[in-house]
Amino acid sequence: MTAPTPQGSRASHKARRKHLHNRRALLRAASTALSVAGFSSLHRTAAQTPTPNTALGDLQQRLAGQLLLPQDTAFSVANTPANRSYQDVTPIAIARCADEADVITCVQWCAENGVPPVARGGGHSSAGYSTTTGLLIDLRSLDTVTVDHAAGTLTAEGGATMASLQMALNDSPFFLPGATCPTVGIGGLTLGGGIGSDARWAGLTCDHLRQTRLISANGELLDVAADQHSDLFWALRGGAGGSYGVNTSFIFDLVETPATPVSNFTVRWRGADAAGLVLQAFQALMQHAPPEFGATVTVIPRDPAESGKRRSIDVLLSGHFIGQASDLQDLLTPLLGVKTPPVEHTIAALPFRESQRRLSESVTHALAFTGISRYANAPLPDDVTAQLVSGLINCPYRTDVAHGTLTLFGWVGGILTQTSRSATAYVHRDMTLLWRTGAVWSPEQPPRVGNELTAWTQEITSLIAPHTPNESYQNFPNTGIPEWQQQFYAENLQRLIEVKTAYDPDDIFRNPQSIPVSPGA
Missing domain, CATH: 3.30.43.10 (Uridine Diphospho-n-acetylenolpyruvylglucosamine Reductase, domain 2)
Incomplete structure (x- = not known):
């Protein structure tokens, strides 16, 4: 009871x-x-x-x-x-x-x-x-979302999810750039920056934050905006959740949806050879892709029982392009032209909302997961990409409920580079790619399964790290990141500490990777 x-x-x-x-x-x-x-x-x-x-x-x-x-x-x-x-x-x-x-x-x-x-x-x-x-x-009962069409704004309570926002905006001429997973909370997404499939042309979620209400460490209700507690407003746009208080509501400026159909695409390949070639081509493409292009490449090692370790690797490219299919076809030519042809290739002109729905991730229930991210501003050397593929081939578990993943996000760069690294707490403005090595497993499996897959993610990340800036996405926290303060916040860390000291000097709101009250704490 x-x-x-x-x-x-x-x-x-x-x-x-x-x-x-x-x-x-x-x-x-x-x-x-x-x-x-x-x-x-x-x-x-x-x-x-x-x-x-x-x-x-x-x-x-x-x-x-x-x-x-x-x-x-x-x-x-x-x-x-x-x-x-x-x-x-x-x-x-x-x-x-x-x-x-x-x-x-x-x-x-x-x-x-x-x-x-x-x-x-x-x-x-x-x-x-x-x-x-x-x-x-x-906060999950605090999930009300309202849209002011005249002002072009959206107000969301602190427990609202992306699904709540999408429902409220379904018949609206506006949208809010955000995550593709419908069950992600708007609070955590915004506070850590908020990358997504439209970030390269429409900005991060936090870039559209106009105001938020926050319960501070002493129980005070604060209205936080550019002209109210401006230092805290800066910190809440990329400083991640769990450091400064509890955010109970957010007001966002919305973006107009594209008036013309967008080009949604899905391309699938099979096998280790394809994985290496696609990863190389995608890294090169994202160094010059227009802001209207956003996509991810996901590589998953599958059960090798039928086709063997090298063949049983799935490669998926998915995304959408705010433009004509003919222009998209030109962009995809280096990927479609790799020596291993795709097993599936679909380009569809869709209304923007429908394209967003197709990009929404299916929700995986009742699984444990982990992951480590690493930003990049240039392609990896080809031999390093080959080592990543070897690591995928030798992933210790390759079943539906226990396997590794390697995802390359082409959701950064674009217009994000037009904002300085210190304009908000989200510092990674000049990056062109985001790698994420991940794993999922059933919590019902023996602990060694999770332990071995976690070690595998760290091993794969160690191949990427020497060839990338020392930066990681703060919304992908992981206690296995040794220099997390530098990787999450870089040169913005000191200012974040100063804001923390001003609003939560006793470190009431804390976790192992929250903003400390002093350097090195």
Whole structure:
């Protein structure tokens, strides 16, 4: 059962809410004096003191939403993250926030009781940073999305996903550049930058952020924009989530959808020889491709039982081009002309919305996953690409529920290079490619499966690293990245630390790769 909920009439509930609203107003007014001493002994890896049931009961009394405890029947499902690697990380409770006031209450309660607060929107953190042994602040009920067509803006609550946004914009002449996975949360996507299939011509998600509302470490509600808390606004556009507070809503400036059909394309090859040739040709193409072109190449080693290790490798090129099919055909000529011909080749003129839907990733359920990324601004040497293919051939597991992947994102470059590296916290503006070595496996398999695949991703990444800048995408966090501060933030790190010190000096909002309060922390 859940923690006790007060009984009573609708009127009494309203009275309670009014009382809580008044109390919150007083707390917000005195927020600068709010004691956070309970956190002073907590470090990034420290465990918190067990929280008395009386404190959890008090939290439930203060919430309009529901508080789930580990013994509740709904707890397990509510606690399950997208990445099943972290499904056994158990919070002391899950606060299903009904509104923004509930989020304020949760942050203040955490400060009062020395409990680390962690917010979850889409729950897609590849490093498990939307899981916690403290209080899990579940934002998924805060998923309202509204569109102001006259102003060309969209307002999304902190728990909204890409699917929520796409639904709200379905009949609109506007769109917001973002991720292709429908279950990704808009909060984490925006805060880490937000690359996607249209970023090269329409910008990052964070580039369109006009304003956000954030609950700070002392429980204060802040309206953050270019002219309000401008330093924090800078940090929230690429500084990643989990460092500065809980974002409860976002306002974005929208982009007009292309009026003419776009050219959607899918090309498939089979085999190790094709993988090497396609990767080489795609790297070369992305050094000069027009901004209207966005695509990815994904290479997956499959079960070798039927065709052998070299033949059983799938290669997929997919994307779309804001332009005519004839122009796209010219762009794809180097890829279509590789010595190993494709087994499938489709170009279709589609309305923009339909093309976006086709690019949306299918959702893989109940799998654990990991991945390490690496930005590049030039093609790898051919012999290094050949080594990558050898690594794919020798991937330790090649089944539907356990295998490695190598993805090359052609979602960067283009107009992103027209913005300076220091204009926002997202620093990787001058890159032309993003590599990602990944793996998936079933959490029901022995631990050695995940361990061996994780080691494989690190081995493949070690081949790429010497030939690329020391930079990685902060929305692909991974504790196996030794120099993550440099790789995620480069020369923007010091300013991010200064903002952290100003808004969360006691490091209340933290995870193993959150912005520290001092260099090297």
